[in-house]
Amino acid sequence: MTFNFDIMKLEELGWSAYFEEAFQNYLDLGFIPARITAQHVNLYTAMSEQGELEGKVTGKFRFNTTERSDFPIVGDWVAVKGNGITGKMSIHGLLPRRTALERKVASNLDLITEAQVISSNIDIIFIVLGLDLDFNIRRLERYMFAAHESGARPVIIMNKSDLCADVESKIDAIRKIDADIPIHITSALGKEGLDVIQEYLQPAITISLVGSSGVGKSTIINTLLGHEKQKTGSVREHDSHGRHVTTNRELMVLDNGALVIDNPGIRELGLWGNETTLGSMFEDIEILASQCKFNDCRHRTEPKCAIKEAIERGDLEQERYGDYKKMQRELFILARKKDQRARITSKEIKKAYGDL
Numbered sequence: 001m002t003f004n005f006d007i008m009k010l011e012e013l014g015w016s017a018y019f020e021e022a023f024q025n026y027l028d029l030g031f032i033p034a035r036i037t038a039q040h041v042n043l044y045t046a047m048s049e050q051g052e053l054e055g056k057v058t059g060k061f062r063f064n065t066t067e068r069s070d071f072p073i074v075g076d077w078v079a080v081k082g083n084g085i086t087g088k089m090s091i092h093g094l095l096p097r098r099t100a101l102e103r104k105v106a107s108n109l110d111l112i113t114e115a116q117v118i119s120s121n122i123d124i125i126f127i128v129l130g131l132d133l134d135f136n137i138r139r140l141e142r143y144m145f146a147a148h149e150s151g152a153r154p155v156i157i158m159n160k161s162d163l164c165a166d167v168e169s170k171i172d173a174i175r176k177i178d179a180d181i182p183i184h185i186t187s188a189l190g191k192e193g194l195d196v197i198q199e200y201l202q203p204a205i206t207i208s209l210v211g212s213s214g215v216g217k218s219t220i221i222n223t224l225l226g227h228e229k230q231k232t233g234s235v236r237e238h239d240s241h242g243r244h245v246t247t248n249r250e251l252m253v254l255d256n257g258a259l260v261i262d263n264p265g266i267r268e269l270g271l272w273g274n275e276t277t278l279g280s281m282f283e284d285i286e287i288l289a290s291q292c293k294f295n296d297c298r299h300r301t302e303p304k305c306a307i308k309e310a311i312e313r314g315d316l317e318q319e320r321y322g323d324y325k326k327m328q329r330e331l332f333i334l335a336r337k338k339d340q341r342a343r344i345t346s347k348e349i350k351k352a353y354g355d356l
């Protein structure tokens with residue numbers, strides 16, 4: 001028997017009554033819970049009460065899983081057969097996710113209608129923006145949508161304050177799309193503004209950092225860790241694109257017990273979710289729409305359209321309305337595709353098994 005003083009208790013890894021209940025079915029079968037900390041193709045690393053374990057999903061798991069999103073990802077709790085001495089495990093089951101940050105799988109031909117889970121069982125999402133050339137409100141709206149869908153609490157970090165002279169106008173622009181979301185200004189390089197960020201980092205709280213490549217996510221984590229763990233890349237000055245240095249997601253434990261997930265930059269954030277979330281993000285537009293003369297107003301040429309009037313008065317920005325329409329359209333297409341896929345699947349089942 002070897003003793004590993006680095007072994008963490010389940011609660012320290014974010015375990016709660018929610019998972020305890022989900023784990024009941026596995027308990028009597030000799031499985032132990034483990035939390036996925038890294039993934040290299042199909043090889044996973046996880047932390048458990050037996051220490052760090054490494055292994056793959058079983059053949060049976062693979063065989064029974066049809067959806068990409070039902071495979072484990074960083075942040076997930078899994079039921080494993082594990083051995084702390086050899087450090088090996090086999091993954092037999094995935095516990096239901098308490099929260100999940102998802103996007104639509106990016107596919108060139110748009111043939112795939114599937115969710116990709118970015119990180120799971122997170123409490124807080126740091127949406128990191130670069131105050132240099134990266135600042136983009138449209139992209140932020142997409143991150144906010146994904147964050148609201150996830151069930152975790154979004155917080156905005158505007159990094160690289162040392163490279164921006166006009167921070168206020170950018171805060172104003174964010175306030176227009178969300179009046180309440182916490183916004184923090186930092187310079188990870190200059191180690192400024194990070195004490196406020198520290199307050200979010202509580203023991204057993206899981207935080208995922210998202211944002212474009214090069215905005216400073218890894219630099220922020222390194223600064224919070226107090227040492228260089230995550231590789232950072234320098235930004236080419238003319239286009240503000242960081243080199244892709246973080247290729248894999250990783251869950252790390254900070255000295256104070258907070259759990260932090262670094263992510264590679266997401267180039268394209270396809271919406272995955274439903275219109276209700278969009279409605280709560282664009283409440284002003286929904287309220288206006290309810291004031292149009294016609295119930296089925298499409299806000300184009302109809303008379304007494306509250307949306308058109310608000311745009312003319314300058315109370316609603318044309319651009320904001322445009323974003324709303326665009327996202328609404330994307331979600332409509334998504335819903336129809338999901339529907340179609342479900343129908344095909346049931347048809348396939350019918351073909352294989354007949355009508356029961």
Ligand SMILES: Nc1nc2c(ncn2[C@@H]2O[C@H](COP(=O)(O)OP(=O)(O)O)[C@@H](O)[C@H]2O)c(=O)[nH]1
Nearest residue numbers: 160187188189214215216217218219232233234
């Ligand atoms: N000027 C400035 N540069 C920063 C700041 N934070 C990070 N950087 C630089 O931006 C580049 C990309 O940072 P990195 O942490 O790799 O970004 P990531 O892709 O989001 O993880 C690196 O060269 C960092 O040194 C900051 O606050 N100010």
Ligand SMILES: [Mg+2]
Nearest residue numbers: 217218246263
């Ligand atoms: Mg990085």
Ligand SMILES: [Zn+2]
Nearest residue numbers: 292297299305
């Ligand atoms: Zn209208």
